[in-house]
Amino acid sequence: MSAPPPALPLRPPAHQVSPRAVVWWRLRALLIVLAVVAPQAVAALLLSGTAPGWLMATAALTAVAGLAYVIVVPPLLFRIHRWEVTAEAVYTLSGWLVREWRIAPISRVQTVDTEHGPLQQLLKLASVTVTTASARGPVTIRGLDEGAAAELARQLTETTQATPGDAT
Amino acid sequence: MTAEPDGAPWRRLDTRMIAVTPLSGALRLLPVAVLLLVTRQGDVVGRLWVPLGIALALVIAGVVRWRTTQYRITADRVELHTGWLRRQRRSVPRDRIRTVDLTSRLVHRVFGLSVVQVGAASGSSGDGAGLALDAVSKTEADRLRRELLDRSAAITPERPARAPVDELARLRWSWLRFAPLTFSAIAGSGAVFAAAFNLFDDLGVDPRDVPGVDDAAHCLTAAPIWLGVLVVSGVLVVVAVIGSLLLFAERWYAYRLTREATAEGGALRVRRGLLTRRSLSVSERRLRGAEVVEPILLRAGRGAQTRALATGLSRDAQGGALQPPAPRAEAHRVAAVALREHPGLATRAPLRRHPRAALRRRLTRALLPAAALVSIAFAVGVAVPMPWLGPASLVLLPAAMALAIDRYRNLGHQLTARHLVMRQGSVQRRTVALQRAGVIGWTFRQSVFQRRAGLVEVEAVTAAGAGGYPVLDVAAADGVAFADATTPDLLAPFRARSAR
Incomplete structure (x- = not known):
């Protein structure tokens, strides 16, 4: 392939998610790292002396890899994740190793859901999911500011209710 | 029934369902009954009164089901009310109806009935994705089918009996040659084996007791291994072919x-x-x-x-x-x-x-897992002394390559x-x-x-x-x-x- 690598000729969506989403992604990753590392560490401590040597090694390795992810990846995610809602369409970009651009026409939107997980509530964040008639079509914008999410959901609901038909 | 002021009259399922519901239930219990009779388990009370009780329960259930099931088609909805102790109400907007499926199993056919399955797009309004009327008479089913698919159709029975029909395709029996080539061939052979095994099992017969089977098994174990494999796989193929032909005929007859x-x-x-x-x-x-x-x-x-x-x-x-x-x-x-x-x-x-880069991607995605499997095979072959395992697994590589190239070409x-x-x-x-x-x-x-x-x-x-x-x-x-x-x-x- 000749450089520079040809990226997808789509412009990125206009808006970034809330900067607090970085904290959210960090916390989530940290919880997972803890859940994986803690049992290994506990086992290594309880069996101290008789514990096989590799147990400490794997525990240390997963801890280092996990912490590296926690430090490096969330800011990357923040830079990649973008969204945009126009009069005609909802447009999102997400993913890290596999990037995903999703476009759903407003005229085909059936439901608009807002979701606050426990961590998201703590950080005053929310996710908005827009569902179309297709089983493969839901478009989710994660890590929005709570107020912005509510406003977006209200606006989307209004627009979709104004559209006649059953959106298939 | 006369029309109510708020729309269409409520209709009931066909009266024959009073007989069909218990009958299909009884048919499903038939293997158990046969088993009870053949094995002579239990005393007279168990052998006589239990089946009678079950039969009575089935009949009552059939009557209750018929009495409590009602449906109607209004200008814009199809509604179905079912259940006695637990009442269920289903309602499907007519503009969401996508398909109408009529099915008559054997018992239904004997009584001239059809199950009407209404398929609808699942929407946001909480309506279910469809409903089934089990069952109505064949003529009623056909009328419902046309009425539900054709919203302009009047609800009166005085419509022309036949809408203009265009035949696009019909069955040719030469297509039977494709039956063994489908996946259902494997499923079909499985079904044949399972049925045979169940039959033996239900009758309490050990297949080894059947005269001839034991001798055949002896001959097979005495013969060289390649002959045994050949005979067994030959039998499997024959059963698969027969099973798939039967399945094809059952599914596609009069297509x-x-x-x-x-x-x-x-x-x-x-x-x-x-x-x-x-x-x-x-x-x-x-x-x-x-x-x-x-x-x-x-x-x-x-x-x-x-x-x-x-x-x-x-x-x-x-x-x-x-x-x-x-x-x-x-x-x-x-x-x-x-x-x-x-x-x-x-x-x-x-x-x-697609570009050549797609071919490279297909190749890496097929060859890397194959290479991993080959190296595992070599390692296992050394660990457990099976020296042929590693070299034999090499056949995976050209197979993966062929698959990748074919995937790219397609x-x-x-x-x-x-x-x-x-x-x-x-x-x-x-x-x-x-x-x-x-x-x-x-x-x-x-x-x-x-x-x-x-x-x-x-x-x-x-x-x-x-x-x-x-x-x-x-x-x-x-x-x-x-x-x-x-x-x-x-x-x-x-x-x-x-x-x-």
């Missing part, structure tokens, strides 16, 4: 594909079945496309099967089948006829090949006047013709590796069938251009300036 004129522009109807008669009707307004599926064996035999892509069709293996496995040309013809399109503009459209996409045509797959090759108007969104996916190779996966999102149909590994710029050309208004605002 006919017709088009009926309705006020909304027509409906496709598939009728088939030997013991269980089925009729599937799809309103053409709900048709979003068609696909021609070629599982590898069927492809080797130059056969293919056509399915309809419509909203509201069930997603199981039989859902939407427009035709039995048939010669490839015939399958493409039926797909085109169903879509009212020339085959060259539907599934037979000349496709655009990749293709094209945009025709009214359809997007996409093809992919090797073990199961699918050619999809999706209506451009049926595309309700796009998903572009690009991994780090695809990004480096300048490729992208473009998925057309639709309400029908699998929900999304991907074009694998197309050049990034071409993929976006393809999607943009399909739905010009949707994508244009998001295209990069320089690319336009």
Whole structure:
């Protein structure tokens, strides 16, 4: 392939998610790292002396890899994740190793859901999911500011209710 | 019954259901009854009174079910009330009805009844995805079918008995040759074996007690191993072929594909079945496309099967089948006829090949797992002394290579006047013709590796069938251009300036 690598000729969506989403992604990753590392560490401590040597090694390795992810990846995610809602369409970009651009026409939107997980509530964040008639079509914008999410959901609901038909 | 002021009268299921419900229940209990009688388990009380009690319960359940089930079709809804202690009310808006499916199992057929299955698009309003009327008389079922698919149809029985019908395809018995080449051949042989085994088991007979079987087993164990393998696999193949032929005949006997004129522009109807008669009707307004599926064996035999892509069709293996496995040309013809399109503009459209980078990706994705398996085989072969395991596993490499090349050769996409045509797959090759108007969104996916190779996966999102149909590994710029050309208004605002 000749450089520079040809990226997808789509412009990125206009808006970034809330900067607090970085904290959210960090916390989530940290919880997972803890859940994986803690049992290994506990086992290594309880069996101290008789514990096989590799147990400490794997525990240390997963801890280092996990912490590296926690430090490096969330800011990357923040830079990649973008969204945009126009009069005609909802447009999102997400993913890290596999990037995903999703476009759903407003005229085909059936439901608009807002979701606050426990961590998201703590950080005053929310996710908005827009569902179309297709089983493969839901478009989710994660890590929005709570107020912005509510406003977006209200606006989307209004627009979709104004559209006649059953959106298939 | 007279019409109520607020709409159509409530109707009941056919009176014959009072007999059919207990009878089908009893048939399902028949193996148990036979077992009880044959094995002479229990005393007289158990052998006589328990079955009588069960029979009485079945009859009462049948009467209650008939008494408590009511349905009606109003101007804009189909409503069904069922249940006695736990009442259920289902209601489906008529403008959401996508398909009407009539099924008559054997008992139903003896009594001249049909189950009406109404398939609806599941919506946001909390309505269920459909309902079933089990069962009404055949004439009532046919009337309901036409009434539900054709909203303009009057609810009176004085309509013309036959709508104009166009026959698009019918069964040719020469297609039986494709039956052993489908996956159901394996399922069929499994079913035959399971049935035979169950029969032996239910009768309490050990197969080894049957005279001849034991001798045969002795001969097999005495013979050289290759002969044993040969004989057993030969028997398996014969059973699979017979099972698949029977299954094909049961499924596709009296197959006919017709088009009926309705006020909304027509409906496709598939009728088939030997013991269980089925009729599937799809309103053409709900048709979003068609696909021609070629599982590898069927492809080797130059056969293919056509399915309809419509909203509201069930997603199981039989859902939407427009035709039995048939010669490839015939399958493409039926797909085109169903879509009212020339085959060259539907599934037979000349496709655009994908870039060489797609071939490299197919190769790495097939060869890396194969190489991993080979190295594991070598390691295991050394650990457990089985020196032939490693070298034998080398055969995986050319197989994976052939698979990758075939997968690449099958990749293709094209945009025709009214359809997007996409093809992919090797073990199961699918050619999809999706209506451009049926595309309700796009998903572009690009991994780090695809990004480096300048490729992208473009998925057309639709309400029908699998929900999304991907074009694998197309050049990034071409993929976006393809999607943009399909739905010009949707994508244009998001295209990069320089690319336009």
